[in-house]
């Protein structure tokens with residue numbers, strides 16, 4: 318079976334990516350990522366799981382262009398990433414909505430910063446609010462929304478800037494179980510209708526196997542890629558709750574879970 322996205326060209330190539338965080342003293346300098354190689358293909362939905370502290374958020378920040386590597390490189394369409402850019406949009410775990418701005422203004426903010434006229438940016442923002450099912454709360458303020466609605470608004474804000482790559486760092490971690498499943502189906506719908514390329518970090522192995530074309534399992538101390546698992550479950554079977562009892566889903570979930578468990582507390586020999 319052909320895995321969607323994988324026959325397409327590599328969009329983001331991470332090669333030998335090595336990142337250190339400086340400590341209070343030079344001896345406390347910490348290697349957080351060590352020689353990470355990842356290919357994110359055009360149109361792919363790639364998930365990343367791994368024990369807490371293995372460098373998943375650091376990987377997202379580096380690809381977003383917020384960090385300077387110690388060694389190695391990140392390239393987008395063959396061009397080296399030197400810093401942040403509108404071609405990469407990030408959705409963080411915290412919604413990071415500005416409380417004093419309406420939902421519409423929050424979603425349109427990136428376009429405003431880029432100098433787009435009010436009418437045009439509001440039309441665009443309304444379009445994406447509609448896509449995430451928030452058309453009728455455009456005039457409300459963030460404190461008037463539920464957690465799930467805030468996360469939808471944060472997704473709409475990122476999509477409104479029309480990035481080529483969407484980097485998502487545990488976007489649904491704070492959402493209750495029921496809404497989380499709905500948001501997972503929503504993000505799949507947006508991914509397929511808009512033709513997005515997504516790198517999605519999560520603590521949840523179920524979420525990763527439900528969403529991903531492939532799942533990368535990271536190992537800690539220092540952060541590196543331990544293994545890559547292809548999710549060969551047809552997209553049309555990926556519906557909650559039926560997928561939860563699908564033998565292929567259970568087999569893959571258990572396989573990835575065992576790999577993540579094997580990395581807990583692991584240190585490179």
Ligand SMILES: Nc1ncnc2c1ncn2[C@@H]1O[C@H](COP(=O)(O)OP(=O)(O)OP(=O)(O)O)[C@@H](O)[C@H]1O
Pocket residue numbers: 338339349367368369370371372373374375376
């Ligand atoms: N700004 C920073 N300065 C120094 N060390 C940092 C910084 N950010 C993260 N670290 C350290 O780098 C390592 C990796 O952190 P990171 O946040 O990337 O892990 P993670 O895999 O996203 O963890 P989690 O699953 O808990 O979100 C951790 O040991 C953390 O303490």
Ligand SMILES: [Mg+2]
Pocket residue numbers: 373374375486
């Ligand atoms: Mg993190």
